[in-house]
Amino acid sequence: MPxxxxxxxxxxxxxxxxxxLTRNVSARDHTGASVELPVIEERPLTxxxxxQEIVTAMTIGDYPDYLALGFLRNQGMLSAQDTVTGVDxxxxxxxxxxxxxxxxxxxxxxxxxxxTSGCAVGTVFGDMMEGLSEVSLPETPVRTSDLYALAAQIxxxxxxxxxxxxxxxxxLCKGCDPLVYMEDVGRHNAVDxxxxxxxxxxxxxxDKVLYTTGRLTSEMVIKTALMGIPTLASRSxxxxxxxxxxxxxxxTLIGRMKGQRFICAAGETRLIRDIDPATVPxxxxxxxxxxx
Amino acid sequence: MPxxxxxxxxxxxxxxxxxxLTRNVSARDHTGASVELPVIEERPLTxxxxxQEIVTAMTIGDYPDYLALGFLRNQGMLSAQDTVTGVDxxxxxxxxxxxxxxxxxxxxxxxxxxxTSGCAVGTVFGDMMEGLSEVSLPETPVRTSDLYALAAQIxxxxxxxxxxxxxxxxxLCKGCDPLVYMEDVGRHNAVDxxxxxxxxxxxxxxDKVLYTTGRLTSEMVIKTALMGIPTLASRSxxxxxxxxxxxxxxxTLIGRMKGQRFICAAGETRLIRDIDPATVPxxxxxxxxxxx
Numbered sequence: 001m002p003x004x005x006x007x008x009x010x011x012x013x014x015x016x017x018x019x020x021l022t023r024n025v026s027a028r029d030h031t032g033a034s035v036e037l038p039v040i041e042e043r044p045l046t047x048x049x050x051x052q053e054i055v056t057a058m059t060i061g062d063y064p065d066y067l068a069l070g071f072l073r074n075q076g077m078l079s080a081q082d083t084v085t086g087v088d089x090x091x092x093x094x095x096x097x098x099x100x101x102x103x104x105x106x107x108x109x110x111x112x113x114x115x116t117s118g119c120a121v122g123t124v125f126g127d128m129m130e131g132l133s134e135v136s137l138p139e140t141p142v143r144t145s146d147l148y149a150l151a152a153q154i155x156x157x158x159x160x161x162x163x164x165x166x167x168x169x170x171x172l173c174k175g176c177d178p179l180v181y182m183e184d185v186g187r188h189n190a191v192d193x194x195x196x197x198x199x200x201x202x203x204x205x206x207d208k209v210l211y212t213t214g215r216l217t218s219e220m221v222i223k224t225a226l227m228g229i230p231t232l233a234s235r236s237x238x239x240x241x242x243x244x245x246x247x248x249x250x251x252t253l254i255g256r257m258k259g260q261r262f263i264c265a266a267g268e269t270r271l272i273r274d275i276d277p278a279t280v281p282x283x284x285x286x287x288x289x290x291x292x
Numbered sequence: 293m294p295x296x297x298x299x300x301x302x303x304x305x306x307x308x309x310x311x312x313l314t315r316n317v318s319a320r321d322h323t324g325a326s327v328e329l330p331v332i333e334e335r336p337l338t339x340x341x342x343x344q345e346i347v348t349a350m351t352i353g354d355y356p357d358y359l360a361l362g363f364l365r366n367q368g369m370l371s372a373q374d375t376v377t378g379v380d381x382x383x384x385x386x387x388x389x390x391x392x393x394x395x396x397x398x399x400x401x402x403x404x405x406x407x408t409s410g411c412a413v414g415t416v417f418g419d420m421m422e423g424l425s426e427v428s429l430p431e432t433p434v435r436t437s438d439l440y441a442l443a444a445q446i447x448x449x450x451x452x453x454x455x456x457x458x459x460x461x462x463x464l465c466k467g468c469d470p471l472v473y474m475e476d477v478g479r480h481n482a483v484d485x486x487x488x489x490x491x492x493x494x495x496x497x498x499d500k501v502l503y504t505t506g507r508l509t510s511e512m513v514i515k516t517a518l519m520g521i522p523t524l525a526s527r528s529x530x531x532x533x534x535x536x537x538x539x540x541x542x543x544t545l546i547g548r549m550k551g552q553r554f555i556c557a558a559g560e561t562r563l564i565r566d567i568d569p570a571t572v573p574x575x576x577x578x579x580x581x582x583x584x
């Protein structure tokens with residue numbers, strides 16, 4: 001069994017030492033003492049699809065190519081059939097351009113501007129809902145022993161969250177193995193970066209689990225379903241519509257994961273309860289994750 | 293001294309008993325036992341400014357009038373000079389229309405679509421940044437005794453958060469008194485509802501403190517500054533740009549408030565440290581607020 005803080009099993013793990021992602025800020029604590037506080041960077045990134053400016057995202061700035069690809073993919077502006085001929089990132093201009101073989105015009109779609117819930121950040125919600133009707137998720141079983149193992153491992157993985165807080169994480173997992181762990185100031189950016197990575201690498205979705213630190217709102221559930229991932233787990237809670245949509249598309253939805261506890265709000269029949277929860281260690285009080 | 297869970301001092305307090313805001317969902321817990329889980333509702337609300345459709349927000353659904361007014365105000369689509377002749381809400385259509393004496397066309401502004409950070413929900417970030425240059429915040433002092441009193445009172449106020457979780461809260465305060473406590477699936481909705489209430493009631497901002505459960509990102513700082521409120525406090529952490537902007541506009545920024553602890557990242561000179569933190573009770577382990 002690998003050490004829990006060993007990230008060698010990840011394909012992409014957080015890099016809390018990365019210079020550009022955090023900055024020390026001088027502040028004073030409650031006693032009036034000077035403190036140097038590591039805080040997350042937040043910078044604008046403007047995404048173009050060919051010559052069309054699509055959106056400016058606030059992001060920590062890592063993996064701009066995956067963020068752009070995943071955002072366009074999750075918004076339905078880029079389909080599995082589109083051939084991406086290049087992704088050009090300009091660090092100075094803070095611009096990323098996704099180029100496709102055949103030009104597309106998304107002006108019409110962009111007219112349907114929608115403000116979505118939670119950390120939803122200006123996505124074109126109407127289009128996302130439309131895409132849902134075509135979704136058919138595979139009935140992939142999920143072992144509770146794997147879920148517990150994933151949560152424990154993810155919570156102890158060195159991350160920007162543990163280093164600086166105020167950030168969300170999303171992890172693509174398979175079985176009991178976390179594979180790709182993305183973080184961002186917006187949890188939807190973290191999900192989009194995973195979608196972009198999956199799109200770039202042609203990674204299959206049917207046998208994956210998505211773990212997120214954020215709430216299970218309608219938009220998180222929709223994005224996961226559109227990505228074709230049949231299981232979504234979180235340490236946070238649900239919204240009613242999030243549960244409704246999960247049941248509608250056949251997604252296994254697990255929330256409030258903490259120590260031995262969790263709530264399965266959709267997909268119960270696909271859950272294989274192969275471990276006695278009483279044998280799972282309770283989360284230590286200072287287990288790592290703080291309220292983001 | 294009033295009981296801490298007494299909400300009679302509030303002008304608007306959360307209503308965790310409100311029928312339409314939560315729903316019981318049947319689920320299974322980690323032991324496989326059936327549970328009835330109270331979860332937050334989430335529904336679309338489309339905001340019109342006169343005949344112009346502006347945005348569809350995902351919201352819990354209370355105070356649609358304040359949400360619409362505050363959203364338009366914080367986006368710079370409605371100025372202090374505009375005369376609002378009516379706010380019409382249609383529950384069936386889930387539409388709210390804000391009518392002004394003089395019609396305005398915001399199509400041009402809407403072309404500058406921006407995806408903002410954290411729980412930023414599709415605001416027109418460029419316009420918000422432009423508005424900032426005109427902001428001059430008053431140098432209102434803040435007593436740490438008041439901040440501690442506010443945090444303790446807010447954390448123990450009956451709320452949708454304590455009832456169902458997965459929701460953000462923002463509270464408009466004066467001195468040691470919380471006045472208006474709004475909650476929503478997106479914390480920016482909660483802030484917008486407060487902005488709408490202030491706009492509707494003509495409430496002064498210079499002597500107020502805004503308390504939020506969410507992270508202190510650039511957009512939260514910008515909204516608070518645009519509202520003219522000189523102090524923003526949170527139990528969550530900072531982003532670097534949030535701190536930068538707070539310092540630029542002269543906003544007192546307090547984060548990571550928990551029990552005796554807090555971090556002042558901007559506006560230290562306006563903080564009156566009138567209480568020994570050691571005399572402040574530590575937050576009990578189960579003090580109420582869970583990770584949203």
